[in-house]
Amino acid sequence: MPYEEIKSIILEVDEEKLSESLIQSLVKNLPEQKELNALAQLKDEYNDLCEPEQFGIVMSSVKMLRPRLNGILFRLMFEEHVNNIKPDIMAVTLACEELKKSESFSRLLELVLLVGNYMNSGSRNAQSLGFNISFLCKIRDTKSSDQKTTLLHFLVEICEENYRDILKFPDELEHVESASKVSAQTLKSNLDSMAHQIQRLENDIEHFPKTRDAQDKFVEKMSISFFARDQYEKLSNMHNNMTKLYENLGEYFTFDPKAVSIEEFFGDLSNFRNLFLEALKDNNKKRELEEKTKRAKLAKEKAEREKLERQKKKQQLIDMNREGDETGVMDNLLEALQSGAAFRDRRKRTPRSQANCSIRFLLSAKLLNLLPRN
Numbered sequence: 001m002p003y004e005e006i007k008s009i010i011l012e013v014d015e016e017k018l019s020e021s022l023i024q025s026l027v028k029n030l031p032e033q034k035e036l037n038a039l040a041q042l043k044d045e046y047n048d049l050c051e052p053e054q055f056g057i058v059m060s061s062v063k064m065l066r067p068r069l070n071g072i073l074f075r076l077m078f079e080e081h082v083n084n085i086k087p088d089i090m091a092v093t094l095a096c097e098e099l100k101k102s103e104s105f106s107r108l109l110e111l112v113l114l115v116g117n118y119m120n121s122g123s124r125n126a127q128s129l130g131f132n133i134s135f136l137c138k139i140r141d142t143k144s145s146d147q148k149t150t151l152l153h154f155l156v157e158i159c160e161e162n163y164r165d166i167l168k169f170p171d172e173l174e175h176v177e178s179a180s181k182v183s184a185q186t187l188k189s190n191l192d193s194m195a196h197q198i199q200r201l202e203n204d205i206e207h208f209p210k211t212r213d214a215q216d217k218f219v220e221k222m223s224i225s226f227f228a229r230d231q232y233e234k235l236s237n238m239h240n241n242m243t244k245l246y247e248n249l250g251e252y253f254t255f256d257p258k259a260v261s262i263e264e265f266f267g268d269l270s271n272f273r274n275l276f277l278e279a280l281k282d283n284n285k286k287r288e289l290e291e292k293t294k295r296a297k298l299a300k301e302k303a304e305r306e307k308l309e310r311q312k313k314k315q316q317l318i319d320m321n322r323e324g325d326e327t328g329v330m331d332n333l334l335e336a337l338q339s340g341a342a343f344r345d346r347r348k349r350t351p352r353s354q355a356n357c358s359i360r361f362l363l364s365a366k367l368l369n370l371l372p373r374n
Contacts, residue, residue, distance in 0.1 A: 036060040095179035096245035104169035136272040180266040
């Protein structure tokens, strides 16, 4: 880009051609004002100078160049600054409101206190009136004697069986995780920096030298179309409201908001929320595993019973077919004699038919013996 064209887009504050990278590069590599003034004295020798000196001579003719560039850069990046600050303020504000309104979380705290007092009965900590919120993350450190479960898993199980409404608290504290990533110190520093830059820009505009150059539109564009002060005031009010809500939260949960940072407080809550959800999943997996083991055991027992029955029937067949074994035949003969079947129609039978009948009877008796008995 020709140097004169660069000069023109700076004077006109042409946002279509200006970019953050261009202005940042100019600010970073721009010679000091004394050097620019010295180069301005060499404008008659312009064609004999190398490119860096030529560029310096062209830029030296722009009044208040460095303040102008700083102001333009601030304007170009202002929306980005707002988008970096506003979501953090909103996250903490919403997290404070959610925590104060959540009935399920309050009931959880009651349950934790109740269980803690029961476990500490007889000790100096018995019948405590409350506990520090940071203690919630330590519940998982208390384990059963067999080291297979934790106090947190036990609490989750109690909630699942008797207080299912408490299980809703992770959904009610939706913004706790995003609030845990907010540094109150960084947030305040960014707002203070924005206020300082706005004040400096307003001073530059107020004391900007008058010019007859119609191309120079810096004061016009920076004064009329840039509402930085209004947006900063809104952000500042939001930040003050956020700070007040956090202080009220400290009073509600009896902790010092000046000693416990926003990042630390919501970090503990976010960590506990994740641990609670993890324990809930662990309990579900444990139940599924127990159910699976139970089904496998029942299936195994059923298979063993069926195997024994098959073996028993097979043994009965072997016993019946064993040579010289007439036990099964005798049993059926006795049964036939007792029922009178052996004497039916005896008068009508010929000796041959009687013999055939006896043979059929013996075969029937063997077949009957194969059938299971009640």
